Amino acid sequence: MDTLELLRNRRTIRRYNNTPISDELLNELLEIAFRAPTTGGMQLYSVVVTRNDEMKQRLAPTHFNQPTVTSAPVVLTFCADFNRFVKWCEASNAQPGYDNFISFNTAMIDTLLVAQQFNTAAEARGLGCCYLGTTTYNAPQIAEILNLPQRVVPVTTLTVGYPESMPEQVERLPIEACIHHEQYQDYTTERIKELHAEKESLPINRHYVEENGKETLAQVFTDIRYTRKDNEYFSQVWKEFIASQGFK
Amino acid sequence: MDTLELLRNRRTIRRYNNTPISDELLNELLEIAFRAPTTGGMQLYSVVVTRNDEMKQRLAPTHFNQPTVTSAPVVLTFCADFNRFVKWCEASNAQPGYDNFISFNTAMIDTLLVAQQFNTAAEARGLGCCYLGTTTYNAPQIAEILNLPQRVVPVTTLTVGYPESMPEQVERLPIEACIHHEQYQDYTTERIKELHAEKESLPINRHYVEENGKETLAQVFTDIRYTRKDNEYFSQVWKEFIASQGFK
Numbered sequence: 050m051d052t053l054e055l056l057r058n059r060r061t062i063r064r065y066n067n068t069p070i071s072d073e074l075l076n077e078l079l080e081i082a083f084r085a086p087t088t089g090g091m092q093l094y095s096v097v098v099t100r101n102d103e104m105k106q107r108l109a110p111t112h113f114n115q116p117t118v119t120s121a122p123v124v125l126t127f128c129a130d131f132n133r134f135v136k137w138c139e140a141s142n143a144q145p146g147y148d149n150f151i152s153f154n155t156a157m158i159d160t161l162l163v164a165q166q167f168n169t170a171a172e173a174r175g176l177g178c179c180y181l182g183t184t185t186y187n188a189p190q191i192a193e194i195l196n197l198p199q200r201v202v203p204v205t206t207l208t209v210g211y212p213e214s215m216p217e218q219v220e221r222l223p224i225e226a227c228i229h230h231e232q233y234q235d236y237t238t239e240r241i242k243e244l245h246a247e248k249e250s251l252p253i254n255r256h257y258v259e260e261n262g263k264e265t266l267a268q269v270f271t272d273i274r275y276t277r278k279d280n281e282y283f284s285q286v287w288k289e290f291i292a293s294q295g296f297k
Numbered sequence: 298m299d300t301l302e303l304l305r306n307r308r309t310i311r312r313y314n315n316t317p318i319s320d321e322l323l324n325e326l327l328e329i330a331f332r333a334p335t336t337g338g339m340q341l342y343s344v345v346v347t348r349n350d351e352m353k354q355r356l357a358p359t360h361f362n363q364p365t366v367t368s369a370p371v372v373l374t375f376c377a378d379f380n381r382f383v384k385w386c387e388a389s390n391a392q393p394g395y396d397n398f399i400s401f402n403t404a405m406i407d408t409l410l411v412a413q414q415f416n417t418a419a420e421a422r423g424l425g426c427c428y429l430g431t432t433t434y435n436a437p438q439i440a441e442i443l444n445l446p447q448r449v450v451p452v453t454t455l456t457v458g459y460p461e462s463m464p465e466q467v468e469r470l471p472i473e474a475c476i477h478h479e480q481y482q483d484y485t486t487e488r489i490k491e492l493h494a495e496k497e498s499l500p501i502n503r504h505y506v507e508e509n510g511k512e513t514l515a516q517v518f519t520d521i522r523y524t525r526k527d528n529e530y531f532s533q534v535w536k537e538f539i540a541s542q543g544f545k
Contacts, residue, residue, distance in 0.1 A: 052300040052421035056329045056414060080472045081304045085413065088430045089522055092470055097477045104479050128481075133474065134518075136489045141515035146525020150532040154433055158409055158453060162428075165333065165413035166304060173300035180410075182336045185402055196480040205406060222340055224328045226381065229345045231352050232444040233376075241384045267389035270382075274337055277394020284398040 055173055060218050062177020063117045065210025070122050070176070078174065082167035085159075091134055093156035094163050097195045097203075099124040107194050111187040112206065117179050121208035126184065126191060127164045129156035131295075132200040153202065153296035160204050171209055181206040186283045188290045199295045220248055303421055308466050310425020311365045313458025318370050318424070326422065330415035333407075339382055341404035342411050345443045345451075347372040355442050359435040360454065365427050369456035374432065374439060375412045377404035379543075380448040401450065401544035408452050419457055429454040434531045436538045447543045468496055 079096060087093070099105055100123055108126075109118045118124055131147045138145040168178045184191060184206045191203045226244040236244070248254060249266050257269050271277075327344060335341070347353055348371055356374075357366045366372055379395045386393040416426045432439060432454045439451045474492040484492070496502060497514050505517050519525075 052303055055300055056418050061334055083469050086309055086428045095475050101479050136484050137493055138515045138519055140486045140489045141513035143515035143519040145519055146528050149528050150536050151528050161409035162413045165410045169417055170304050180334045198483050221331050227343050231349050235446050236384050238388045241388045245385055265389035267386045267391035271386055271391040271393055280394050280397050280399050288398050
């Protein structure tokens with residue numbers, strides 16, 4: 050398929066059929082993923098491949114038991130990794146200075162570009178993927194299960210498999226909502242309402258509001274999905290974990 | 298071109314010819330980019346498009362005057378953006394709780410997936426791109442130039458244009474360096490040396506060592522490209538800037 054059509058028509062796939070993914074195919078896709086741009090050629094990432102059912106069972110609670118984790122043939126945990134690079138420095142009579150916050154962020158950027166390049170490659174082969182945002186929430190537990198050493202932090206997870214079925218594509222804001230020319234043009238309340246009107250009017254979103262007994266779609270996000278209480282708790286966990294893995 | 302071949306053969310392009318990029322093409326590519334996966338459908342990003350020469354001149358020093366900034370027809374600054382979402386909450390009688398570190402990280406993830414989806418779409422159209430890692434180093438200055446409000450943080454920049462020429466593809470580590478099965482297998486010094494032997498032996502990398510009067514390739518990174526002193530300075534700047542933009 051044409052690449053632009055592939056990217057334009059993509060969707061997240063959470064349910065998979067039983068078709069297995071061979072090691073050969075997985076390695077091919079990872080090799081292609083590692084062609085993503087990387088800061089200074091440093092490749093500051095590692096991918097942990099989970100195929101074993103027991104390991105999926107152990108990971109499942111760290112992703113709040115989303116069924117996609119145990120039903121996917123392959124689960125990939127993408128980790129920001131300065132461990133390999135630092136060990137290379139130490140083996141090369143060089144004094145690494147990467148135990149700091151900007152280095153973690155650089156590795157996180159590298160890692161996410163690889164994850165998205167993997168996602169596109171997998172979709173081009175007819176596979177479907179689902180990102181799990183829970184990775185940053187429960188990073189300490191994931192690190193323990195996957196035996197991650199110092200200087201390695203899980204930043205996102207992809208579940209991968211052949212689609213059981215093809216869901217409808219979900220909505221996006223009008224593109225002008227996210228584009229600014231030359232300088233950022235801040236939004237008036239009226240403009241915000243215009244840009245979100247179509248999203249709010251969709252039957253699926255009206256259903257979410259009703260099902261949760263809320264007045265507005267935004268309240269579904271603030272009161273149920275991404276609450277202040279959860280955000281403040283997970284902020285503390287994530288901040289402390291990054292530091293404890295060696296990035297102060 | 299086949300998507301997998303496109304991804305496999307891609308390379309960073311730093312020099313561009315004079316062919317302009319139409320608004321129509323740019324908007325098409327951004328629309329496709331916004332189809333990247335996004336946390337909870339929140340689309341926590343904005344893209345600031347720089348075409349104006351004076352604006353490129355102002356941005357150039359924040360990217361350490363890399364010539365790619367002023368020579369590219371288009372420069373895109375990808376920003377983690379919770380401003381639009383919070384304003385939507387406030388316009389919808391909802392109480393946002395996103396002034397915290399995990400929310401910034403979630404927005405940063407969304408933003409980087411969009412950047413990489415843009416990069417792939419642009420390459421599929423025959424364009425070339427270059428990521429600028431300097432964005433996180435000089436985020437405060439970039440935010441001032443682009444008039445970024447509270448809750449908006451620039452996380453990466455892409456320069457975009459038609460390639461002046463096609464450089465050689467750069468090296469990558471053997472894929473097994475970055476893949477772990479079921480659990481992370483830490484590296485012995487011997488294994489590190491094996492995995493980096495080919496990289497170190499390449500004429501281009503031997504040239505870097507010699508040109509900089511160093512003993513090893515790793516020293517070129519630790520002593521010249523990414524030094525402890527710079528990393529510690531930019532860590533402080535980046536950490537303070539994230540907090541000052543409203544993510545404590």
